[in-house]
Amino acid sequence: MHTTPRRALLAALYLLPAVTSYDVVREYSGNSFFDRWDFYGSYDNLTLGDVWWLDQPNATQQGLAYVDGNGRAVMRVDNTTNVPWNYKRNSIRITSQDFYDVGSLWVIDLTHIPYGCSVWPAFWTKGPLWPNDGEIDIIEAINLEDHNQYALHTTGGCVRPEGTVQTGALGPTDCSLGSGCVVSETKPNSYSSGFTQMGGGVYATQFDVAGIFIWFWSRADVPQSLLQANSTSSIDISQWGIPSASYPASGCNITNYFTSQQLVFDITLCGDWAGVPSIYQAACNASGPTGICYNDNVVGNGSNYDEAYFEVNYLRAYTTTAAPAATPSASQGVSVPVISATGSLAGPTGINTSPNGAGTKGGNGAVTLGSSVVAAGLVAAASFVLVLLL
Ligand SMILES: *[C@@H]1O[C@H](CO)[C@@H](O)[C@H](O)[C@H]1NC(C)=O
Ligand SMILES: *[C@@H]1O[C@H](CO)[C@@H](O)[C@H](O)[C@H]1NC(C)=O
Ligand SMILES: *[C@@H]1O[C@H](CO)[C@@H](O)[C@H](O)[C@H]1NC(C)=O
Ligand SMILES: *[C@@H]1O[C@H](CO)[C@@H](O)[C@H](O)[C@H]1NC(C)=O
Ligand SMILES: *[C@@H]1O[C@H](CO)[C@@H](O)[C@H](O)[C@H]1NC(C)=O
Ligand SMILES: *[C@@H]1O[C@H](CO)[C@@H](O)[C@H](O)[C@H]1NC(C)=O
Ligand SMILES: *[C@@H]1O[C@H](CO)[C@@H](O)[C@H](O)[C@H]1NC(C)=O
Numbered sequence: 001m002h003t004t005p006r007r008a009l010l011a012a013l014y015l016l017p018a019v020t021s022y023d024v025v026r027e028y029s030g031n032s033f034f035d036r037w038d039f040y041g042s043y044d045n046l047t048l049g050d051v052w053w054l055d056q057p058n059a060t061q062q063g064l065a066y067v068d069g070n071g072r073a074v075m076r077v078d079n080t081t082n083v084p085w086n087y088k089r090n091s092i093r094i095t096s097q098d099f100y101d102v103g104s105l106w107v108i109d110l111t112h113i114p115y116g117c118s119v120w121p122a123f124w125t126k127g128p129l130w131p132n133d134g135e136i137d138i139i140e141a142i143n144l145e146d147h148n149q150y151a152l153h154t155t156g157g158c159v160r161p162e163g164t165v166q167t168g169a170l171g172p173t174d175c176s177l178g179s180g181c182v183v184s185e186t187k188p189n190s191y192s193s194g195f196t197q198m199g200g201g202v203y204a205t206q207f208d209v210a211g212i213f214i215w216f217w218s219r220a221d222v223p224q225s226l227l228q229a230n231s232t233s234s235i236d237i238s239q240w241g242i243p244s245a246s247y248p249a250s251g252c253n254i255t256n257y258f259t260s261q262q263l264v265f266d267i268t269l270c271g272d273w274a275g276v277p278s279i280y281q282a283a284c285n286a287s288g289p290t291g292i293c294y295n296d297n298v299v300g301n302g303s304n305y306d307e308a309y310f311e312v313n314y315l316r317a318y319t320t321t322a323a324p325a326a327t328p329s330a331s332q333g334v335s336v337p338v339i340s341a342t343g344s345l346a347g348p349t350g351i352n353t354s355p356n357g358a359g360t361k362g363g364n365g366a367v368t369l370g371s372s373v374v375a376a377g378l379v380a381a382a383s384f385v386l387v388l389l390l
Contacts (some may be wrong), residue, residue: 118284
């Protein structure tokens, strides 16, 4: 097969780099981990869990948010206080003062995620107004589940399209309804005791105009690019493979449904997911005599919350590096990942408020499409435009 100039040009286009290179914007780790977060300082008025999310002075004083001897950030449910009936148990919810635009990548390396009957942890992102500004659930599970679940929550019109490429198991496709567009992790040890026993792992989320893509690796499978990365180095994600969950822009125009996002960690107990009687009883009825999440778990000496803590090695926020070289005609024809180029911090702002919208944190879900796959699709589209021009 001889190669015409046009074919050569197309071949070259296919080889264009996608958005695979990222620069560090900020690392949250070690003794400075808690420097740039707002602690909630209220009872759980969002997911109706039986906790009081402490303000920072109380959280620190009570030893529920601290950096341990290994330099890991720990956020935990109180497991030392005897809580009488009709009272709530203390826990943590923190929201980043930093906002991150489309064009960001977040990588979190943990050694422990909260679990156990009544426990409902989440590491997620949100815009200021819910659901208008979008929500991305990166780590979320309840009770005795053995796997993580991903989801987006948006206003109507954002879906996970047919034919997405991902390794996770498909749940609902409509991101605006109920639990959102859920994808369940199918790789082993993404949550619960298995996660801990394997040494934890890494979750990475690409928030791009091309879509939202989430990867998980158990400790033994963490890719070289991450093993070699440090708090200042750039990272190349081109070898990360197919994501666990993919939400390509073909089903959800990211810039229309998501504004700049804040990062959130929270742990609640019971509430409107973990504590729903049918859901709770199916997994945890053996936890106590009443079959009621609150009575059989929250009340009492708290010794059942020894595993209800996050332990984080680091959380890094990245932004896309310079746009890859696309021909003018190609980049005119498609709004490619190229555009996500410099998305970065919308504002360190240190606003000390943001009790975080009335976010319902109720969902889980996710989809699939490797960034390379996405990139290939977009490049293919670019090629198509080019063909027309030729
Ligand atoms: C923090 O502690 C102070 C003093 O004990 C108390 O008045 C306040 O209500 C506490 N706030 C929270 C959110 O627990
Ligand atoms: C991070 O890695 C880069 C090389 O990728 C190196 O130049 C730099 O010194 C490293 N920084 C730290 C803090 O180790
Ligand atoms: C998303 O919508 C905006 C305007 O509504 C449009 O300019 C943009 O091209 C769309 N992006 C994609 C990836 O379709
Ligand atoms: C859970 O336990 C309660 C109290 O014993 C009981 O009434 C309920 O039927 C049980 N539910 C299930 C699903 O077993
Ligand atoms: C805490 O309470 C449970 C029963 O609710 C009991 O089995 C356990 O021994 C208690 N632990 C302590 C340290 O008192
Ligand atoms: C609380 O849990 C931790 C493990 O997460 C454990 O080291 C500690 O002893 C527990 N506290 C009590 C009072 O049991
Ligand atoms: C929840 O409580 C916070 C802090 O008091 C408040 O700012 C926020 O408006 C409340 N949200 C809802 C949905 O009630």
